[in-house]
Amino acid sequence: MYSTDLRTDAEKKSAGEALRSVEDAAFLAAFQKRIDDGAIIEPKDDMPEKYRKTLTRQISQHAHSEIIGMLPEGNWVTRAPSLKRKMILLAKIQDEAGHGLYLYSAAETLGTKRDDMVADLLSGKAKYSTIFTYPTPSWADMGTVGWLVDGAAITNQIPLCRCSYGPYARAMVRVCKEESFHQRQGYEVVTVLARGTAEQKKMAQESLDRIWWPSLMMFGPSDAGQVSQNMKWKIKRHSNDELRQRFIDATVPQAEILGLKIPDPDLKWNEERGSYDIGEINWDEFWGVIKGGGTCGKMRIRDRKTAHKDGEWVRAAAAAYAEKQERKHSAIAAE
Amino acid sequence: MSKSETSQALCAMPTSDEMTYVLRLADNAMILGQRLAEMCGHAPEMELDIALTNFSLDLIGQAALLYDCVLARENLAPNSDVLAMTREQSQYLSCLLVAQPNVDFAHIIVRHYMFVTFQKRQYEALLSSKDKQLAAIAEKALKEIAYQIRFSKAWVLRLGDGTDESHERMVEAVDCLWRYSGELFDKDDVLCSVIGSGLTADFTNGYQNWQDEVSDVFAEATLNIPSDTHMLMGGYLGKQEDHLGHILVDMQYMQLKYPNLEW
Numbered sequence: 001m002y003s004t005d006l007r008t009d010a011e012k013k014s015a016g017e018a019l020r021s022v023e024d025a026a027f028l029a030a031f032q033k034r035i036d037d038g039a040i041i042e043p044k045d046d047m048p049e050k051y052r053k054t055l056t057r058q059i060s061q062h063a064h065s066e067i068i069g070m071l072p073e074g075n076w077v078t079r080a081p082s083l084k085r086k087m088i089l090l091a092k093i094q095d096e097a098g099h100g101l102y103l104y105s106a107a108e109t110l111g112t113k114r115d116d117m118v119a120d121l122l123s124g125k126a127k128y129s130t131i132f133t134y135p136t137p138s139w140a141d142m143g144t145v146g147w148l149v150d151g152a153a154i155t156n157q158i159p160l161c162r163c164s165y166g167p168y169a170r171a172m173v174r175v176c177k178e179e180s181f182h183q184r185q186g187y188e189v190v191t192v193l194a195r196g197t198a199e200q201k202k203m204a205q206e207s208l209d210r211i212w213w214p215s216l217m218m219f220g221p222s223d224a225g226q227v228s229q230n231m232k233w234k235i236k237r238h239s240n241d242e243l244r245q246r247f248i249d250a251t252v253p254q255a256e257i258l259g260l261k262i263p264d265p266d267l268k269w270n271e272e273r274g275s276y277d278i279g280e281i282n283w284d285e286f287w288g289v290i291k292g293g294g295t296c297g298k299m300r301i302r303d304r305k306t307a308h309k310d311g312e313w314v315r316a317a318a319a320a321y322a323e324k325q326e327r328k329h330s331a332i333a334a335e
Numbered sequence: 336m337s338k339s340e341t342s343q344a345l346c347a348m349p350t351s352d353e354m355t356y357v358l359r360l361a362d363n364a365m366i367l368g369q370r371l372a373e374m375c376g377h378a379p380e381m382e383l384d385i386a387l388t389n390f391s392l393d394l395i396g397q398a399a400l401l402y403d404c405v406l407a408r409e410n411l412a413p414n415s416d417v418l419a420m421t422r423e424q425s426q427y428l429s430c431l432l433v434a435q436p437n438v439d440f441a442h443i444i445v446r447h448y449m450f451v452t453f454q455k456r457q458y459e460a461l462l463s464s465k466d467k468q469l470a471a472i473a474e475k476a477l478k479e480i481a482y483q484i485r486f487s488k489a490w491v492l493r494l495g496d497g498t499d500e501s502h503e504r505m506v507e508a509v510d511c512l513w514r515y516s517g518e519l520f521d522k523d524d525v526l527c528s529v530i531g532s533g534l535t536a537d538f539t540n541g542y543q544n545w546q547d548e549v550s551d552v553f554a555e556a557t558l559n560i561p562s563d564t565h566m567l568m569g570g571y572l573g574k575q576e577d578h579l580g581h582i583l584v585d586m587q588y589m590q591l592k593y594p595n596l597e598w
Contacts, residue, residue, distance in 0.1 A: 077375045082416040086372070306377070307377045307378060308379075314380065321497045
């Protein structure tokens with residue numbers, strides 16, 4: 001999800017080569033021992049450069065996803081069907097923006113400035129979660145996004161509360177509390193629709209049809225059986241497949257309760273595994289979204305670029321005013 | 336069924352001056368809240384995005400309480416969503432200022448500073464209202480308004496006395512928006528009636544004090560209040576400009592397309 005490594009193989013290889021450093025084996029082994037002993041790594045601690053860069057990428061990508069994620073939901077703020085829903089949606093999007101700021105701050109503790117991270121997002125260098133490149137054409141999507149997208153996010157983020165990097169782990173504790181609320185409110189929106197008129201139920205089903213598969217893709221490509229460096233460093237605790245399965249097993253019964261059908265003809269309960277089997281995920285679509293931006297990716301970045309550009313004169317004015325005030329105060333102090 | 340027939344069937348207008356007045360308060364908050372909600376995800380900086388949507392949330396919260404207040408006294412609609420979101424454009428009784436578009440951040444800030452400094456006086460006049468529910472809503476809202484004044488005043492100063500560009504934008508925003516200030520303090524028949532009945536104290540005698548406060552802040556921000564301005568009015572009487580119609584297209588979309596449903 002928000003923190004899945006979305007780089008292509010070529011990008012990963014190039015980054016790995018660039019990071020081949022002079023760090024000696026003894027330092028790396030000592031660092032690994034600290035991790036194995038359950039130590040929490042703090043900003044001023046020595047850490048391998050690759051650990052720092054991996055976390056900077058992951059946390060900033062997570063922050064970008066929160067900020068870009070405001071747009072598909074913001075799409076319905078002015079059209080929300082009731083005062084209550086409008087207020088909840090506004091509050092939820094504010095939470096997401098707050099998560100973004102919180103995460104940029106956590107990433108900054110690793111030595112990269114927020115402005116530089118945002119510049120990477122706007123230039124297309126940095127990635128964000130593929131889920132936010134999908135459109136939200138109906139009100140029901142505001143429910144389904146909360147239910148499935150935030151539900152998938154929590155599944156991934158709860159283990160991150162035990163991530164070895166302290167600032168990220170602590171940020172995740174707060175983020176998970178709010179995401180849990182978002183997931184429940186999303187499910188409640190869908191519940192009202194599923195129990196409403198035929199038209200409302202249709203709206204809910206069509207939204208589930210749209211968002212089900214992209215939400216499964218949020219966990220990233222299959223990596224079963226692999227023990228990655230991120231796992232050794234306890235940045236990542238579980239495989240993508242394990243988390244995806246956890247999400248599916250929790251979500252399918254929730255859909256059944258509402259009388260909604262998961263859009264997967266191959267979905268069936270596997271008694272032996274005690275889990276659901278699913279059909280094949282269309283990974284071509286996933287990689288297509290990463291490379292080409294999917295339906296809304298270009299629009300999302302364009303919107304963020306426009307907001308950033310519109311803010312240039314505002315930031316310049318704030319800086320100029322602050323400077324004038326400082327000069328004024330210095331002059332008074334000098335008298 | 337035409338839109339006109341639909342809204343007529345869904346909602347009526349107040350018969351009393353008192354509820355007409357409360358509907359004005361509610362519509363002011365609702366329309367400005369809706370305007371600010373348009374900025375969600377698009378504000379010039381992330382922190383400002385959170386601030387503007389937070390103000391939107393405050394205002395829509397105030398509107399929801401005020402619509403409920405109206406409905407508890409006059410049975411105009413089955414619920415506050417219908418009252419808020421299904422009326423004809425001419426049945427919205429918001430002042431013209433609140434529907435003015437988000438031209439740029441200068442317009443947003445000038446509009447907001449003018450409105451919340453006015454709203455503070457208007458709501459303070461409700462604290463002694465004979466209607467205790469209305470007084471309680473005002474008391475709650477005044478806490479939110481106090482912060483919004485602090486925020487918008489700080490940005491009036493930054494933008495007015497920032498760079499040449501920000502100053503020029505602020506001059507243009509003040510020149511455009513000041514024309515809507517007269518309506519805020521206009522003591523028309525409805526306001527005279529509700530002052531007489533004890534629903535609100537007379538805040539219009541604070542008009543000069545408001546002008547002094549705003550012009551002092553503008554002066555500190557190196558801005559001038561335009562002189563000899565022809566004031567534009569009519570919103571409180573339902574004589575709305577073009578802008579409101581565009582707001583309503585979005586705001587009313589779901590309630591008019593799917594009437595009488597639970598969401």
